[in-house]
Structure formats: structure tokens, C-alpha cells
Amino acid sequence: MRPASIKDVASHAGVAVGTVSNVLNYPDRVADKTRSRVLDSIAELGFVRNDVARQLRAGQSRTIGLIVLDIGNPFFSSLARAAEDAAADSGNAVVLGNSGHDATRELHYIDLFEEQRVQGVLISPVADITERLRALTQRGTKVILVDSPAGGDTFSSVSVDDVSGGYLATKHLLGLGRRRIAFVAGPQRFHQVRDRLAGATRAVEEVAGATLEVLQADDLTVLAGRGIGDGLVGRDRGSLPDGLFCANDLLALGVMQSLTMLRTLRIPEDVALVGYDDIDFAASAVVPLTSIRQPTALIGRTAVELLTEQLSDPAARPRSVVFKPELVVRASTNG
Template identity: 85%
Template sequence: MRATSIKDVASHAGVAVGTVSNVLNYPDRVAAKTRGRVLNSIAELGFVRNDVARQLRAGQSRSIGLIVLDIGNPFFSSLARAAEDAAAEGGNAVVLGNSGHDPQRELHYIDLFEEQRVQGVLISPTGDIGKRLAALAGRGTKVVLVDSPAGTGEFSSVSVDDTSGGYLATKHLLDLGRRHIAFVAGPQHFHQVRDRLAGAAQAVAEVAGATLEVLQAGDLTVLAGRSVGDELVSRDRAALPDGLFCANDLLALGVMQSVTMLHTLRIPKDMALVGYDDIDFAASAVVALTSIRQPTALIGRTAVELLAEQLEDPEAKPRSVVFRPELVVRASTAG
């Protein structure tokens, strides 16, 4: 059974196809009596407008493309939910793409969203894809960088001062009297990891006798954190750090799982532990996790607002919004 067409509605209502189109798109142009007759026909026939075709004719949809690094990370799922809520308030929808840290998959989503003529693309890039994004913007699709500063000022962006966050986390450990600090780093091609390490190094440099060791994790996941934890518990006590700062909460929770399951180290007595992001699981961990809180929902909402600014005024200069993180102290450092 074929779907009811706009021609079917016009025939049923005894009007021209253009009149039905005006009722759907410009109802004020149609007399009330005629408009009522067309609406009755739409209801009786069960007509559903082909919004995709309309959007293609107009050259734009009511969708916004959002590409995140890892939807399995609660930070990005919370960010996406906030962006979706903000977009819905403007009558728009968010279409989500998960790059999974894969540059080729990221490019696929960019191509796909451009083909779908989305209003704009919000993206947490895997690396330096400025040329591809510039080409996208040059053809009329607005771009907003999310959780990533716009170094060139070419695009609007919303991010967090991760250097400040790394400094806050490490200074907290140093203020507790910890002197042998280790930073659990994920892949350092991510600027977030590099910036958090830079902040940690800055804090350590300010305290005489403090040292900073970098422990390289293969990923930014719980499993990667457990691998680091397994390595730590195999060390001699004298070689252990007394303060541990992880590049995100997932790594910190993995380290905590390894340490607590083997019952060889006590958090925080033997080793104080700090994460980053303050995801929902941080507060409910076996040992409630001290973390650096990012305003996740505000980041997602601001990204949509920055896109709206660009759409309302195509000549508006790109704007960069940088939020400051905050330290949330829990039992993993203050037990």
C-alpha cells in the first residue's frame, strides 16, 4: 500500500496542489474555510508530509550532526544528552555519530552529515582535521568544536581549561603531603591528555622535592586503567607513587578496581587517587572518587547555542567559550 501523497490530499479536498503546500508551509496565506477543508482531508487520509524531500528542496534540514570521540564514555553521553535537549527547544534534532577515536570513521560521519544537509556539525575531533572542516564550512555547513579549543579562531568552540584542571588535581595531592606523583596518561595525541599533563607538571615544579612519573595507558578506558593498576601492585613498595592523577575517571576507576580486588594497596592511605570528568559513577565507586568536574551539560548546551548564533548571523565572528573546571574532593583522597 503506497503512502498518501500531497496530490491525493488536493484531490480529496478539491483544491490545487499549491494550496495544500501553502496550508502546510504558509497557512496564513489560505482562507480559513479552505484551510479547514484541507486539514480535514489530511486527517482523513492519514497524510504525513515528506519532510526529507522538503528539506532537500530548501537545501537544509532541521538536524544537527554531533560527532563524539567515545559514546561509551559517560562524559560524552551526558554531553550529547544536553545538546539534544538544547536542540529540541529550538525545534531541531541531534543526529549522533561516534568516531570511536577512528579518524576514518570520523571523516565518514562528516561526509554523511554534509550529504544530509544538516544545519551544522558539532564535533570533538580525533586530531587535526582543520582543512576538512574548513572545506565543510566553505560549502555552507557551520562547524562548532566541542571539548576542543579553536586554535586558529576559524570556528566557534566550547572547551574546558584542561591545563588548569591538571594543575588543580595535582596541587590537591601535593597539598595533602604527597610527593611522588604519577600521572596515568591515555594516548597523548589527544590535546586533553597533553594539557592535563602540562598542568600536573606545572604544579609539581612549584614544590621542592616533588616528582612526577608518567604511566602510559593504552586507552582511556576502565580496562586500560586496570592494566596500569596491575603494574603498580606488582612493584616494590618503595617504587610506588603516593599520589596518582588519572587523565579521566574511567582510568581512575580501573586502577581502583585492580588495587581493591587484590587487597594489596589502600586508597587513599597508601596512594591517593584523583580522576577527571566527575562522571556519575565517580561518587558511587567502591571508594568515592575525587575528581575534576567539567560542566558537561553546559558544554553540550553551549555548543548548540554557538551554532545557533552562526545560523542566525552568518557574518558573525566565531566565538570561543572556555570553562574552568573544579575540584570535587571525596574519599579517594580524603578518607
């Protein structure tokens, strides 16, 4: 059996095809009795309108493409949920693409969303793809950078001041009297990691006798953090850092798992630990984690608002919104 068509509905209800179209798109134009008869036919036949065809005819979509770095990271899943809620408020829907830190996969999603004629693309880029995104905008698809500063006036963007966040985290450790600071870095191709390290470096340079060591993790995951923690456990006590700042909470939780499971180093007595993002798991960790909070929901909602601005006024200049992070102190530094 084929799906019911708009012609089938019109025939079943005894009205013109244009009347069915009006019921679907402009119901106030149709008399109550006729509208009820058409709606009954739609329900009886199980008619579902072809929204893709409608969008192609109108040249207008009700979908927004969102490409994130890692949907497995609660930071991005919370951001996506907030963007979805904001889009729903205006009758739109968010279609999610997870690049998984893979540049090729990221480009695939950009191509796919352009083919689907989405209203716009919200993206946390893996790398510098300015030229590809500029070409996208020139062909009519709006682009909003998410968790990434624009670095120019080509695109609107929403981000957090990660240099300030790195400074806050490290300044907190230094204020506790910790002087051998280590930064647990994920891949430094990500500007977020580089910016947080820059902030940490600035804070250490302000305190005489303080040192900063970079511990390089190969990913931004709990497992990568556990690898760093295992390496710390095997060190001589004299070479251990007394303060650890991790590029995100997942790394910090992995370090914490390693240290607490092996029971060789105490948090925060031996090593004070700070994460970044303040995901939900941070507060419920075995040692509640001090973290730098990003306004995740606000980032997601603001990205959709910036897109709405661009769509309502195509001549509007791109706008960059930068939020300030917040230090949330818990037992991992305040035992």
C-alpha cells in the same frame, strides 16, 4: 501500498495542493474549516511529509550533526543529551556520529553530514583535520569545535581549560602531602591528555622533592585503567606512587577496581586517587572518587548556541568559549 502523497491529501480533502502546503507550513493562512478538513485527511491517509525533499527545495535543514570521540564515555553521552535538548528548543534535531577515536570513521561522518545538508557540524576531532573542516565551511556548512580549543579564528569553539584542570588535580594531591605523583595517561595524540599532563607537570615543578611519573594506558577506558592498577599491585612498595591523577574518570574507576578487588592497596591511605570529568559514576563508586568537574551540559548547550550565532549572522567572527574546571573532593583523597 505506496505512502500517501501531498496530491493524495489534496484530492481526499477536495482542495488544491497549494492549500495542503499552506496547512503544513503556514497554517494561519488557511481558514479554520478548510484546515481541519486537510488535517483530517492527513490523519486518515497516514500522510508523512518528505522533509528531506522540503529541505532540498528550501536549501535549509533542521538537523545538526554531532561527532563525538566515544559515546560509551558518559562525558560525551551527557554532552550529546544537552546539545539535543538545546537544539529541540529551536525545533531542530541532533544526528549523532560516534568516531570511536577512528580518524577514518570521523571523516566518513563529516562526508555523510555534508551530504545530508545539516545546518552545521559540532565535532570533537580525533586529530588535526583543520583543512577538511575549513573546506566544509567554505561550502556553506558551519563548524563548531567541541571539547577542543580552536587555536585560531577559523572556527567557533567551546572547551575547558584542561591545563588548569590538571594543575588543580595535582595541586590537591600535593596539598595532602603526597610527593610521588603518577599521571595515568591515555593516548597522547589527544590534546586533552597532553594538556592535563602539562598542568600536572607545572604543579609538581612548584613543590621541592615532588616527582611525576607517567603511566601510559593504551586507551581511556575502565579496562585500560584496570591494567594500570594490576601493574601497580605487582610493584615493590618502595616504588609505588602515593598519589594518582588519571586522565579521565573511566581510567580512575578501572584503577580503583583493580586495587580494591585485590585488596593490596588502600584508597586513599596508601594511594590517593583523582579522576577527571566527574561523570555520574564517580560519586557512586565503591570509594567515592575525587574528580575534576567539567560543565558537561553547559558545553553541549553552548555548542548549539555558537552554531545558532553563526547561522543567524554568517558574517559574525568565530568565538571561543573556555570554561574553568572545578575540583570536587570525595573519599578517594579525603578518607
